[in-house]
Amino acid sequence: MRQIKILATLLLLCQSVFVFSQQRPERAKIIITGNVIEKTSNTPLEYATITLKNTRNPKLIFGGITDSKGGFSVEAAAGNYDIIVEFISFKPTEIKGKQLTENTNLGTIALAEDATQLNEVVVRAEKTTVEIKLDKKVYNVGNDLMVKGGTVSDVLDNIPSVSVDVEGNISLRGNENVRVLIDGRPSNAINVSEALRLIPADAIEKVEVITNPSARYDAEGGGGILNIILKKGKNKGVNGTFIGTLGEPRNNGLSGTLNYKSDQFNLFTTQGYSNRNNPGNALTNSRYLNDDNSTRDYMNETRENDRVNKSYNGNFGFDWFLDKTWTWTNIVNFRKSSGDNIDNVFQNYYDVDFVYDYTRNRINKEESNSKNIEYSTNFTKNFKKEGHKLTIDGSFSSNWDKNFAFISDTNTNSTDVSFDETANLQEQSRNLFQTDYVYPFGKGSQFEMGYKGDFVKNTTNYSVISDGTPRPEFTNILEYKEKVNALYVNYGFKVKKFSFLFGTRWEDSDIDVNQLATNDFNNKKYDNFFPSAFVNYEIGDQTNASISYSRRIQRPRGRQLNPFNNLSSNVNIFVGNPDLNPALTDAIDLGFLKRWDKLTLNTSLYGNKTTGAFQFVRRESGDFQNGIPIIISSPINLATEYRSGFEFTLNYSPYKWWKLNGNFNFFYAETDGDYTYTDFNGNEVVQNFDNSATSWFTRLTSKITLPYKIDWQTNATYNGAQRTAQGKNLGNFSMNLAFSKDVLKDKGTVSLNVSDVFNSRKRMMETYIPGVVDSYGEMQWRVRQINFSFTYRFNVQKNEKERKPRNGGQQDDGGDFPG
Incomplete structure (x- = not known):
């Protein structure tokens, strides 16, 4: 049951961050930055929560979450704070009584997995089906019941902005001029539509929908890019x-x-x-x-x-x-x-x-x-x-x-x-x-x-x-x-x-x-x-x-x-x-x-x-x-x-x-x-x-x-x-x-x-x-x-x-x- 409490705490913290960020008093602002990583592998942790609690005014709370590179940037009023860094199934790290009077970089903060919490899981923490980012949408396949027993084509046809017609043709926002990648590389199949019907949906971890790619991506695909990421184990x-x-x-x-x-x-x-x-x-x-x-x-x-x-x-x-x-x-x-x-x-x-x-x-x-x-x-x-x-x-x-x-x-x-x-x-x-x-x-x-x-x-x-x-x-x-x-x-x-x-x-x-x-x-x-x-x-x-x-x-x-x-x-x-x-x-x-x-x-x-x-x-x-x-x-x-x-x-x-x-x-x-x-x-x-x-x-x-x-x-x-x-x-x-x-x-x-x-x-x-x-x-x-x-x-x-x-x-x- 402990993971339920952790998830509830994380959701409440995210809500608190939003509420209190809307109620900040007008005063001089400073920027608090840093990075959060996994202690064992030095892997950046995305969506870790950073909370700043003012020690003199408990109602004054600031916070944010880490980006895809583990970095965070929190805007706060100058003062003395208890800083809490949390991520689900990891032991939280707390920095007490930190005086913050100017822009401060907290450096790299390493979190270790909490084995006790992992062993006591009863109800799982769910990822949202669709993670919306400004430059792309990331569709997580693991939660979608629709595609169980299906193929990649079935997965794509359940993704926002994407349609697959009855002949297997893929379109993005109604445009069939789409580039399909698998693990960031072009598919090596002769007939891509047929090949996608052969790969089981269960082999897919997520799909990235990139409607307007930057120069670092292949120029192929006037309608955008679909990047299919296959599963690879990551747990020890x-x-x-x-x-x-x-x-x-x-x-x-x-x-x-x-x-x-x-x-x-x-x-x-x-x-x-x-x-x-x-x-x-x-x-x-x-x-x-x-x-x-x-x-x-x-x-x-x-x-x-x-x-x-x-x-x-x-x-x-x-x-x-x-x-x-x-x-x-x-x-x-x-x-x-x-x-x-x-x-x-x-x-x-x-x-x-x-x-x-x-x-x-x-x-x-x-x-x-x-x-x-x-x-x-x-x-x-x-x-x-x-x-x-x-x-x-x-x-x-x-x-x-x-x-x-x-x-x-x-x-x-x-x-x-x-x-x-x-x-x-x-x-x-x-x-x-x-x-x-x-x-x-x-x-x-x-x-x-x-x-x-x-x-x-x-x-x-x-x-x-x-x-x-x-x-x-x-x-x-x-x-x-x-x-x-x-x-x-x-x-x-x-x-x-x-x-x-x-x-x-x-x-x-x-x-x-x-x-x-x-x-x-x-x-x-x-x-x-x-x-x-x-x-x-x-x-x-x-x-x-x-x-x-x-x-x-x-x-x-x-x-x-x-x-x-x-x-x-x-x-x-x-x-x-x-x-x-x-x-x-x-x-x-x-x-x-x-x-x-x-x-x-x-x-x-x-x-x-x-x-x-x-x-x-x-x-x-x-x-x-x-x-x-x-x-x-x-x-x-x-x-x-x-x-x-x-x-x-x-x-x-x-x-x-x-x-x-x-x-x-x-x-x-x-x-x-x-x-x-x-x-x-x-x-x-x-x-x-x-x-x-x-x-x-x-x-x-x-x-x-x-x-x-x-x-x-x-x-x-x-x-x-x-x-x-x-x-x-x-x-x-x-x-x-x-x-x-x-x-x-x-x-x-x-x-x-x-x-x-x-x-x-x-x-x-x-x-x-x-x-x-x-x-x-x-x-x-x-x-x-x-x-x-x-x-x-x-x-x-x-x-x-x-x-x-x-x-x-x-x-x-x-x-x-x-x-």
């Missing part, structure tokens, strides 16, 4: 967690983390196996048009998918504490998966009066296999001066994807049967080198510089055989090579209540897109500067405002470039565009953060301008299938896209047993551009894609502690409608439910969650191309999912406050404002 001794899951449709899995830490080594591993079935469905009802837009005929297409996947995901690693200043980290990650997907397509044909004619049945049986292996290493040197650090990173990975499809095509008005076979073999290698140097100097000033080299090679071998005959027009080997070298510098400083961070990044890009079958070789070389600027103003102890600017880039990859793709539908075909150019984005963000004792509000006004933005267009190919025109969908560079919006996030705890988190985003998007192509009759066609649209989405999460310590979590999401250049995406509502209960003296937890309660999570769209087609479509990637999971922990307290590891980690672990 042997400890671990094991999770078993059963689901309907089939979602069976077993995963676990195991960790051993001593004074010299930290050994850790995460292992997971899953066997999933993800049935889905789609439909497209099309009315084909004559040149005068009158009806020619109809075709309604329905599709049933039955996806089965078996996957293994594991890593092994160690931290070697060479001495008090040097840490060497090595990690090996391995992922393997195999899957089958039966795509059963029915096409019902009708004449101009909608009288039934005949039905075609197209069955696409796919077999896929994937292997991915990555080795990463990190050296971190922490110098004597707090925050003075050098990190050196290397990452080497290979990925193999094999996909074979066997397609049969029959129809009710003929005895003919056609067969297609496709093979899609992809191999990708990635080598990454990086070094970062941080040097703090003066009061609240910091200089950063670094280099990064990212070298990728991807080869896609695609072939088609129809009725035993090779189809050379559908056969190609696409070779993609990308070499990016980058240098960056950042300088941050603090002047009174203002914090400034200015930087620039230079990236040199050398890209080859080669179609080996047709001897079509394309090389694109360009270099760009990516400046960034951040200004933060501390209005009060609990209130901040900021303005930031950055320049970003989006390079086309993978499916967007490959001019050959699958033939699951013979009349609606996606084709990549190897001539796509990168899109450049200028982004500005105005932020405001306000904290009360029970409520945290984070709002943002933002605007983006993207030149060469990607847009998917549909056009007639000139070919016909049984009289039906074959429609080609392909990405192109349109001229300019303007995007602006307003967002706010609320964390509210009206009672100890009830926590609410809400997120709302409204945005406006405008596209200016024309598309010109030559149709199958040799005529030049100019399409005007000028379009403006507004849309919005909102998400509300409620977590309630019921009697008998049962946790109940509800998540409701609504994505508003949005016009597109050739139609409209319709609005959609979905809801998830979850319950959990601690058992076995809190060493175990049983959870039940229902994803998509109403089975309503679909992509619904309307498309209208004058003189071609008027259609309505729906796509549901996965039907309603019910999961039951059991978690068992040993030598680990549930949701225990994690301290940052001694090694500095990757480039994206830092970037806070100085001071």
Whole structure:
């Protein structure tokens, strides 16, 4: 029960800090600074509480909390104080009768763990589901019941500002131009969306949402960055967690983390196996048009998918504490998966009066296999001066994807049967080198510089055989090579209540897109500067405002470039565009953060301008299938896209047993551009894609502690409608439910969650191309999912406050404002 008392004391102290900071008498102020660390490992302690109690006037109290580097700065009136430094599960330190008459640095204060408190835990201390900071949001996965038994995609779809559509495409504030990192490094997977569906949610510690990154981050991703941090054990001794899951449709899995830490080594591993079935469905009802837009005929297409996947995901690693200043980290990650997907397509044909004619049945049986292996290493040197650090990173990975499809095509008005076979073999290698140097100097000033080299090679071998005959027009080997070298510098400083961070990044890009079958070789070389600027103003102890600017880039990859793709539908075909150019984005963000004792509000006004933005267009190919025109969908560079919006996030705890988190985003998007192509009759066609649209989405999460310590979590999401250049995406509502209960003296937890309660999570769209087609479509990637999971922990307290590891980690672990 002692931890309950500690938690209650900590909450009361935070509330007292806020209340008394609002009631300070007007008198000369002084600044009290210092740093708080963990005594054993010298690790900075974030969110430690500092309280100053005036010995002559007990009602006069000042206080604050430490930042991510363990530093604190408390404004107080001159006087004699008892100073108390506290952190949950640590022995508090008290400095009695300290006379403070001028600005004072208390130096470094080391706290030791209180073993007695740790052994007497009955009710755990919970981290908030979302930690809101001025420059980013940090989503802690451990508390979210919704994702038990799920994958990384499920985790991302529960994060404020982030949406994952039914096809796995990720968007941030409605913008799909997002960079996804894993432990601060780009994913080495060929298909990132598919790879994220293979990593279990239980392997994730947290996700960082960075809407407007500084120059120290990769310039890739005009919409922002999502950094997925995987779990690594941090507690001393042997400890671990094991999770078993059963689901309907089939979602069976077993995963676990195991960790051993001593004074010299930290050994850790995460292992997971899953066997999933993800049935889905789609439909497209099309009315084909004559040149005068009158009806020619109809075709309604329905599709049933039955996806089965078996996957293994594991890593092994160690931290070697060479001495008090040097840490060497090595990690090996391995992922393997195999899957089958039966795509059963029915096409019902009708004449101009909608009288039934005949039905075609197209069955696409796919077999896929994937292997991915990555080795990463990190050296971190922490110098004597707090925050003075050098990190050196290397990452080497290979990925193999094999996909074979066997397609049969029959129809009710003929005895003919056609067969297609496709093979899609992809191999990708990635080598990454990086070094970062941080040097703090003066009061609240910091200089950063670094280099990064990212070298990728991807080869896609695609072939088609129809009725035993090779189809050379559908056969190609696409070779993609990308070499990016980058240098960056950042300088941050603090002047009174203002914090400034200015930087620039230079990236040199050398890209080859080669179609080996047709001897079509394309090389694109360009270099760009990516400046960034951040200004933060501390209005009060609990209130901040900021303005930031950055320049970003989006390079086309993978499916967007490959001019050959699958033939699951013979009349609606996606084709990549190897001539796509990168899109450049200028982004500005105005932020405001306000904290009360029970409520945290984070709002943002933002605007983006993207030149060469990607847009998917549909056009007639000139070919016909049984009289039906074959429609080609392909990405192109349109001229300019303007995007602006307003967002706010609320964390509210009206009672100890009830926590609410809400997120709302409204945005406006405008596209200016024309598309010109030559149709199958040799005529030049100019399409005007000028379009403006507004849309919005909102998400509300409620977590309630019921009697008998049962946790109940509800998540409701609504994505508003949005016009597109050739139609409209319709609005959609979905809801998830979850319950959990601690058992076995809190060493175990049983959870039940229902994803998509109403089975309503679909992509619904309307498309209208004058003189071609008027259609309505729906796509549901996965039907309603019910999961039951059991978690068992040993030598680990549930949701225990994690301290940052001694090694500095990757480039994206830092970037806070100085001071």
